[in-house]
Amino acid sequence: MKKRIIIWLQIILIISAGSFAFAAGLKSHTSRDKPNVIFVIFDTTRPDRLSCYGYKEITSPNIDALAKDSVLFSRNFTSVPLTTPSHASIFTGLYPQNHKVLSNGRRLEIRQKVLAEILRENGYSTGGFVSTSLLDKRTQMNRGFDVYSDTMGVIRGANNKRIGGGKKPAEVTVGEALDWLKSNERSPFFLWVHLYDPHGPYSPPDKYVRGGAPDKSRIKEMNEAIRRGTRNFLKANNLDGNAVIDPENMKLVNALYDGEISYADDEVGKLFSYLKQKGIYDNSVIVFMADHGEMLGEKDGCFGHAPFVYEGALRVPLVMKLPGIPPGKIDSMVRNIDVTPTILSYLNIEDKDKRDGISLLPLIENADGPRPEYVYFGTGPIEPPPDTAGKPPRRNGGKLGVRTNKWKYWRAAKESFLFNVEEDPGENSNLAQSSPHRIEELGVLLTPYENISVAGEEPKKLDKDRLAELKALGYL
Ligand SMILES: [Zn+2]
Numbered sequence: 001m002k003k004r005i006i007i008w009l010q011i012i013l014i015i016s017a018g019s020f021a022f023a024a025g026l027k028s029h030t031s032r033d034k035p036n037v038i039f040v041i042f043d044t045t046r047p048d049r050l051s052c053y054g055y056k057e058i059t060s061p062n063i064d065a066l067a068k069d070s071v072l073f074s075r076n077f078t079s080v081p082l083t084t085p086s087h088a089s090i091f092t093g094l095y096p097q098n099h100k101v102l103s104n105g106r107r108l109e110i111r112q113k114v115l116a117e118i119l120r121e122n123g124y125s126t127g128g129f130v131s132t133s134l135l136d137k138r139t140q141m142n143r144g145f146d147v148y149s150d151t152m153g154v155i156r157g158a159n160n161k162r163i164g165g166g167k168k169p170a171e172v173t174v175g176e177a178l179d180w181l182k183s184n185e186r187s188p189f190f191l192w193v194h195l196y197d198p199h200g201p202y203s204p205p206d207k208y209v210r211g212g213a214p215d216k217s218r219i220k221e222m223n224e225a226i227r228r229g230t231r232n233f234l235k236a237n238n239l240d241g242n243a244v245i246d247p248e249n250m251k252l253v254n255a256l257y258d259g260e261i262s263y264a265d266d267e268v269g270k271l272f273s274y275l276k277q278k279g280i281y282d283n284s285v286i287v288f289m290a291d292h293g294e295m296l297g298e299k300d301g302c303f304g305h306a307p308f309v310y311e312g313a314l315r316v317p318l319v320m321k322l323p324g325i326p327p328g329k330i331d332s333m334v335r336n337i338d339v340t341p342t343i344l345s346y347l348n349i350e351d352k353d354k355r356d357g358i359s360l361l362p363l364i365e366n367a368d369g370p371r372p373e374y375v376y377f378g379t380g381p382i383e384p385p386p387d388t389a390g391k392p393p394r395r396n397g398g399k400l401g402v403r404t405n406k407w408k409y410w411r412a413a414k415e416s417f418l419f420n421v422e423e424d425p426g427e428n429s430n431l432a433q434s435s436p437h438r439i440e441e442l443g444v445l446l447t448p449y450e451n452i453s454v455a456g457e458e459p460k461k462l463d464k465d466r467l468a469e470l471k472a473l474g475y476l
Pocket of ligand 1: 043082083084
């Protein structure tokens with residue numbers, strides 16, 4: 001009987017803390033002018049590689065300067081380490097299970113409005129500038145944008161055959177965003193700039209490589225080794241790693257990955273300088289965040305992000321500059337899905353749709369304010385390669401889990417994982433066998449998503465071009 005009461009209490013907790021807090025913060029800030037809203041999203045960026053998050057190398061002077069004017073969230077998490085689903089979560093405030101973009105390249109088809117649509121309805125001019133075809137118009141991530149630039153560099157396959165657009169470097173994307181800002185007379189505006197550079201393969205411009213860039217063939221070899229490491233790891237059902245990188249090479253991986261961040265940071269600095277020069281920086285909301293992190297050799301040689309739910313893949317930076325709100329640091333666990341509800345409540349815009357995320361404004365304004373108690377997460381096998389399309393999908397990569405401030409639990413096909421992330425942030429000691437009660441408690445929290453997990457999706461056939469692109473981008 002007691003157990004049943006506990007379960008009910010947990011279900012009530014899910015409902016009250018999760019979905020229906022969309023109107024939080026509406027009462028405050030009634031007399032604020034409409035500020036501009038700018039989202040800068042880096043792909044594949046770990047907070048611990050940014051100097052403002054304590055990294056010993058200076059990789060991000062421009063983001064650091066922004067952070068000084070902002071609220072910095074030290075423990076922020078994505079729900080999915082995949083580009084398209086994660087961005088859909090950022091702009092809908094919904095878990096992937098609810099916005100239904102469960103893997104890369106899928107279309108966003110829900111009726112709930114996304115942030116750009118709501119801001120446009122509220123008088124904002126809107127411009128989106130993305131750097132990977134995983135966010136192009138076919139995914140409907142352009143919803144609500146007056147201008148959406150998703151033209152990419154060309155990827156060529158066998159026999160030099162054109163496969164399609166893949167990605168573009170920060171200088172091109174930032175250049176397009178600046179052109180739009182210069183020609184866009186209308187204020188307020190909503191600008192989204194997505195930079196893909198920190199995503200592998202790592203090949204920053206030479207001047208950003210610490211210690212000097214080695215020759216191109218060495219960089220290529222390094223990226224291949226990383227790819228092999230990830231593939232081997234997958235093959236082993238994520239249970240055994242393959243440390244394919246020796247310490248000397250690992251130094252190079254770090255220098256290349258950090259170099260990509262520095263390069264993107266430098267480009268974003270041009271955007272911030274322009275805003276300052278025009279006198280519009282102060283009255284702009286600026287959000288800096290990432291869609292997911294990156295494994296950099298932890299857990300016996302894991303690289304990449306898509307198959308992983310370790311902290312390296314799910315923990316992401318979040319910095320919010322909110323005019324009128326003093327800078328600060330918040331250590332409570334928060335989530336990418338909370339960003340859209342926070343911005344809407346800050347702007348005093350009523351949100352008619354339900355979101356899984358909650359506004360963080362009460363927490364920002366009062367350290368004792370309500371805060372997210374947990375984050376769901378998951379990932380699954382992404383599309384099967386073309387030659388197996390139509391055959392039963394590989395299911396052994398699928399995972400579904402939940403993280404609280406203290407505990408992190410996930411289920412994979414053959415094993416469960418439980419870590420006390422407060423005491424064991426490296427996720428080294430799996431307590432699943434020794435703590436069945438804890439698993440039972442956390443398992444209850446997973447109930448709403450058990451049957452519609454990211455991991456459980458039946459991959460449908462993507463068109464041939466899309467599959468080729470995913471392959472070229474390193475996903476298959
Ligand atoms: Zn991504």
